[in-house]
Amino acid sequence: MTFEEMPEVWQEWLELTPLERFRQSEKLFAQYLAMGGNLDPDPDPTSPFYDPDQWRPGAAYGRAGLRVLRRGAS
Amino acid sequence: MGGQACVFYGAAQVSKDVDLVLLAQEENFSRLRTALEQLNAKRIAVPRFDPALLARGHAVHFRCAAPGVEDLRIDIMTCLRDLPPFSALWERRTVITGDRGEEFHLLSIPDLVNAKKTQRTKDWPIIELLVAIHYRENGANPCPEWVEFWLAQARTPELLAELVQRFPNEARAQTSHRPLLRLAFSGEIEALRTALDAEVRAEQAKDRAYWAPLIAEFEAFRRAERAESGKGGAME
Numbered sequence A: 001m002t003f004e005e006m007p008e009v010w011q012e013w014l015e016l017t018p019l020e021r022f023r024q025s026e027k028l029f030a031q032y033l034a035m036g037g038n039l040d041p042d043p044d045p046t047s048p049f050y051d052p053d054q055w056r057p058g059a060a061y062g063r064a065g066l067r068v069l070r071r072g073a074s
Numbered sequence B: 001m002g003g004q005a006c007v008f009y010g011a012a013q014v015s016k017d018v019d020l021v022l023l024a025q026e027e028n029f030s031r032l033r034t035a036l037e038q039l040n041a042k043r044i045a046v047p048r049f050d051p052a053l054l055a056r057g058h059a060v061h062f063r064c065a066a067p068g069v070e071d072l073r074i075d076i077m078t079c080l081r082d083l084p085p086f087s088a089l090w091e092r093r094t095v096i097t098g099d100r101g102e103e104f105h106l107l108s109i110p111d112l113v114n115a116k117k118t119q120r121t122k123d124w125p126i127i128e129l130l131v132a133i134h135y136r137e138n139g140a141n142p143c144p145e146w147v148e149f150w151l152a153q154a155r156t157p158e159l160l161a162e163l164v165q166r167f168p169n170e171a172r173a174q175t176s177h178r179p180l181l182r183l184a185f186s187g188e189i190e191a192l193r194t195a196l197d198a199e200v201r202a203e204q205a206k207d208r209a210y211w212a213p214l215i216a217e218f219e220a221f222r223r224a225e226r227a228e229s230g231k232g233g234a235m236e
Helices: A008-015 A018-034 B003-007 B024-040 B051-055 B086-091 B109-116 B124-136 B144-153 B157-166 B167-175 B183-187 B190-231
Strands: B017-021 B060-061 B075-077 B094-097 B105-106
Touching: A018 B003, A018 B094, B003 B017, B003 B105, B003 B124, B086 B124, B109 B124, B109 B144, B124 B144, B124 B190, B144 B157, B144 B167, B157 B167, B157 B183, B157 B190, B167 B183, B183 B190
Parallel strands: B017 B075
Antiparallel strands: B060 B075, B094 B105
């Protein structure tokens, strides 16, 4: 992908200086947390560090009480 | 060295954790322990913090509990697969100074690209972006080192086609290391895409092979800690 092919939002992001990106990232992160986001890593079975037992209750995925009640046709 | 570095370089907008690569010296471990205590950080997974395990390629994972950084995850490593020793990484690092005088020491983009060559599918689009960003920012004033890096690491047929057109001699010199550059010369875009996918799969296989013995060790550590906690022990 070249710069010209990138979506406008990414082009704007790349126009920032590294430090501006870091500060903007802090703001985005604060909003994410304010909206209830958590800091648990997304479950990634392709990661060598993936341990299903490590997901804590309250995480978006893998909650102890979270069960699949119905699956759509595949 | 990970997601936060990608934010600085522009290849990501947020990262949920902080990954640190550390010079393996007792003085640094001592400073790290002090910092982790200030952050009220607790280890959350195997292995335990042990310089010998870090030297074998393991990472140690912590979660913070101090006010203001609740739940923040910090991962520590001292060596990375297929990357040179810390001294070389440090020599090539990027330093960014903040407006409050703080310093951020980042893996250089070429080192970060190599560090991201993992079995995780999510890392590969990041590599594509890092190389494209580096080319955009340095393409107007290319030095031989950068040209070699772009030709070795570019991950889209379009960028590769542009590079071989612009730097034909350097590209020919690299075809023995990266045979798919021949396809970029001949403009076989679909074949190039297939070859790029094959490159990813080969690198992912290398990463899996690297981690296989370490994962076997994880399992042994997990079993040992479960057995220990069954006897009333606790994680550090």
